[in-house]
Amino acid sequence: MTDTLRRPSPLLQLTLLRIREYTREPEALFWIFAFPILMALALGIAFRSPSNPPIRVGIAASAGLDTVRARLERVAGFEVREIEAARVDAALRDGEVHLMIVGAEPPVYRYDPTRAESRLARVAVDDALQRADGRADRWTAEDQQVATPGSRYIDWLVPGLLGMNIMSTSLWGIAFSIVTTRTRKLLKRLVATPMRRRDFLLSQLLGRLVFLAFEVALLLGFAWVVFDVRIRGAIVLVAGLSLLGAFSSAGLALLVAARAKTVEGVSGLLNLVMLPMWILSGVFFSTANFPDAMQPFIKALPLTALNDALRAVILEGAPAGALALDTGILAAWTVVTFGLALRWFRWL
Numbered sequence: 001m002t003d004t005l006r007r008p009s010p011l012l013q014l015t016l017l018r019i020r021e022y023t024r025e026p027e028a029l030f031w032i033f034a035f036p037i038l039m040a041l042a043l044g045i046a047f048r049s050p051s052n053p054p055i056r057v058g059i060a061a062s063a064g065l066d067t068v069r070a071r072l073e074r075v076a077g078f079e080v081r082e083i084e085a086a087r088v089d090a091a092l093r094d095g096e097v098h099l100m101i102v103g104a105e106p107p108v109y110r111y112d113p114t115r116a117e118s119r120l121a122r123v124a125v126d127d128a129l130q131r132a133d134g135r136a137d138r139w140t141a142e143d144q145q146v147a148t149p150g151s152r153y154i155d156w157l158v159p160g161l162l163g164m165n166i167m168s169t170s171l172w173g174i175a176f177s178i179v180t181t182r183t184r185k186l187l188k189r190l191v192a193t194p195m196r197r198r199d200f201l202l203s204q205l206l207g208r209l210v211f212l213a214f215e216v217a218l219l220l221g222f223a224w225v226v227f228d229v230r231i232r233g234a235i236v237l238v239a240g241l242s243l244l245g246a247f248s249s250a251g252l253a254l255l256v257a258a259r260a261k262t263v264e265g266v267s268g269l270l271n272l273v274m275l276p277m278w279i280l281s282g283v284f285f286s287t288a289n290f291p292d293a294m295q296p297f298i299k300a301l302p303l304t305a306l307n308d309a310l311r312a313v314i315l316e317g318a319p320a321g322a323l324a325l326d327t328g329i330l331a332a333w334t335v336v337t338f339g340l341a342l343r344w345f346r347w348l
Contacts, residue, residue: 010195014203019210021177036165036219043284044154044227054079055121058097061085064104071132072125092118099125150232150315158223159310160283165215166242167277167303170249171256171270174204178257179266182346191347201342205250209243216242233313237320241313241327245306248330251337252302258344277303305329 056079059069072078083091083100091097092112098121100110107129111118131137150156181187190200216238223229231238256273260266280287280294281303290298298304309326312318 011199015206047153056097058083058100060102075128154227163306166245167249171253174253175257232317248302248333254341255337302333
């Protein structure tokens, strides 16, 4: 009786084992903590939103465009650059300029109509040149300029990176750990011990949750200090959504690893699960870019629900009641994937 009472909990020992595995793998810690910060830093700098950014107009190096250049330089809001004739298309392609002017009397505009900034530049440049040439407007519109909080790209990006990191590290960490244990025949030995099978699966989840608070706080803290990204909603809602996102990701990880026998096999399955969500779930760009016919499928993805809910809280300060649909989707994924994983899991 005394020996039974003194026997350490299998769940506790397995959880501690999983934590030690994480801390002894520098590459795992890099992907959990450093990678999302580096992504936020790189994309935040590349797509920073300066106030009133100028419209970059290229002027082909031609003697006939001096007058056009002089007119544009007298108007605020334009940045005029002289581009060599051989680099006209390259300057447009690489985003060095939004619009090229390659001819005069009348001006000849060269631009890519598939780019919204180029279409806007065409309208603005033409308006400026028409005014400079004496066009008189019948009326002048009144401008009401606003700066919506959270409208910068980095504000929109950080919740997506947070959701991506929660799901990716859970999937890779848990699924790889289970398959590695299976391939080394360690799972077979563990089953022969007094350990209950559910303890092993729960330890995978608990080991993952230990690092969750640190990675969420680190990314959001970095975004606040470096880019002034503010959380407009309740911190407790962000924490709850992160926890629910980790649960749904853990369920997917267990399901992916339920039958996989090799590291190569589980790698393919993980890529099959994650890559579509990285593209479709609004991590780096809005889901509105996809056709309406795809929207129901996209909205049903767990990463889409997590990203939408995190953005609603962080950017808009949404209350818990406004998150019912997204939290319901995450909860459904958690229940279904855990249930299927427990039913199909191969121990030997």
